[in-house]
Amino acid sequence: MSQGLNLPVKPQPAPQDELFEHLVESSTDFAIYTTAHDGTATSWNIGAERLFGYLATDIIGSSADVIFTEEDQAAGEPRTEREGAARHGRAANERWHRRRDGSRFWASGSLVPLRNPEDGFVKIVRDRTEVYRANAALRANEERFRLLATSIPQLVFRTRPDGHRTWGSPQWIDFTGLTLEESVGLGWLDAIHPEDRLATQEAWEEARERGEYYVEHRIRRGAEGEYRWHQTRARPVDPGRDGAGDWVGTMTDIHDLRGLQDRQGVLLAELQHRTRNLLAVVQSIASQTIRKSPSLTAFRNEFEGRLQVLSRVQGILARSDHKDIDLRTLLDAELTAHGDGALETGRITVEGPPVVLPANSAQAIALAVHELATNAVKHGALAQDSGRLAVRWDFAADETRPGVLLEWNESGVAMPEDASPRRRGYGTELIERALPYQLRAKTRLEFRPDGVRCTILVPVRAREAESP
C-alpha cells in the first residue's frame, strides 16, 4: 500500500499518479493527508477538509498536529505516533480527535511512513464516532443488565433456546447452592424438583414456537433444602434472530402465592358445598311444605317463613365466620321475628348463661324454634293475652356427654281441643325426628292444656360446656 501512496510533497502530481491522485482527492469518507517528518502538512484531501474543518490552503505548511486533542498534544502523542510509525512501518490507533471549531470526534487513524521516511508520512483517518457511541451504548446496556440481573430478587439466567444455560445470576447461585460451573448446560435441572423436570424441559419446545418460555416448577433451596414454587419466564434477547440467539429469563418465587391460592381453592370448594347444601335444604323444605299445605296460600306463608329462618341463620353464621354461634343471638333473632314486641312487654322471658353451639347445629335449632314460635303466634302463648312464654337454657349432661338443655315453656294458654293434631306436621317432625337425627339431641314435645312445652337437650363439645 505504501508504494501507491507515493504522494509528492509538491502540489504538482506526477502523471502516472494522476488516477490515484483523483481517488484520494475525491475520497470524502476518509481524511487522507501527508506530512513532513516533523508533522507539517504537505497535502490535504477533501475528506480531511470535511472531517477536520481545515481547508487544504489553511493547513498545508502548518503543523497537522492540531487535529490531536490538547491533552494528546501536551502528552507528545503526535511525536510518539510518528516514531512508532517510523520504527514499525505503521502506527494505528483509535482516539479522540479535534476539529478546527474545537469539537471532538472519535476516529481510527493509521500513520504510515512514505517510501523514503525522510519525505514524511501519510495519514488516513476515519470517523468512528457512530460506532464508538453504539459500542458505548452496548456497554452501558450490558452494565445495566448486569446491575438489574444481580439486584432484583428474581433468579436471572441466560440460556440457549434449548434450555442449555450459559449464565446464572448470583441470586441463583445463592438460592440453589449450585455454582455457575455446576449450573451451566443442563446442570441447573439438578435444582428442579424431579417431578417437575419433564415439564420444565418440555416447556422449551413450546417456548421456541411461542417465543416465550413459561413454566411453574419447584426449585430446591440449598443442597438439602425445601422446594419452593417458582414461576419461570424467558424470552429471546434478540427476537429478530429467529430464536437462534440467547434467551434471558427470570425465576420468581411464587410459593406463598400458591399457598394462598390453594387455601382460596379450599375455601371456594367449601363455599360451593355450603351453597349447594343450602339449596338442597331449601328444595327439601319446599317439597315437604308442599305436601303438608292444604292450599297454595298456606304453602306460601309457611315456605316464606322457613326461608326467612334460613336467611337469618345465614346472617348469623356469616357474622361468626361459620364458627361457633351464640345461642342467645340465635333465639333472639327468631323471637324478635315472631314476638311482635312481646319480648319488650315481658310476655316472653329469655334466660340462660352464655352458650356457644357448633355452627352446623344453628340451622336445625333455628328452624325448630321458628316452628314453636309460629305455633305460639297462631294458637299459643303469643295468640292470647293471658299467655306467657319462658325460654330458658342451662348446661346439662346426659349419661354420656355434656350438653345444653333448652326449655320452651308456654303457660296461661287455653289450648284448642284439636290443637295437637293440627300442628302435628312439619314442626313436630323437625323436633321429634330431625334434631335427634342431625344433632343427636334428645327432644320432648308436649301439647299440655295450658300450652306447649318442649325440651331439647343438645350435646356440645366439652369446651363449650365449660363456657363461663
Place this chain on the structure above:
Amino acid sequence: MMNEVSSSTGQEAAPPDGLRGRRLLVVEDEYMIAMELVRTLEEQGAEVFGPAGSVEDALGLLEEGLPPLDAAVLDINLRDERVYPVAEALAARGVPFVFATGYDSAAIPAPYSSAPRCEKPVDRAQLARALARIWSR
C-alpha cells in the same frame, strides 16, 4: 311421620319404579335432605336402608349386617367428617356408590374423584341415571 303424607302429586316425571327391587343405603347428615332422598328412592321402588347421618352410624349399619346392597348414595361432608371410610367399607364389600354432594369433583381426593357424582340439590332423574350407569358397568 313421612308415611302419613306420602301422597305423591305425580308432577315429577321419573320412571315410577325404575329402582324396583333395588336395595340402597343412604348416608346424609341433613335430615330434611335425607328424608327427601329416601322418599324419592322409595317412590321409584327401591328398598332404602338408613338414612345414616354420620360415618359412625353408616359403618354401624354395615357391621350389623344389612341384606346385600345394590348401591349406596353418599353425602361427602357429614357434620365436618368425610364419608370416605364408608366408601372404603362399601368398596371392600363390592357395593358401588354414588356421591350426592355439593362438592366439585376437583375438591374430592383420588381415588374417589372418579366416582359418579350427583350435584346437590339432587335431581331424581339424574340420580336414577347415575345408579343405572354403575349397574350397567
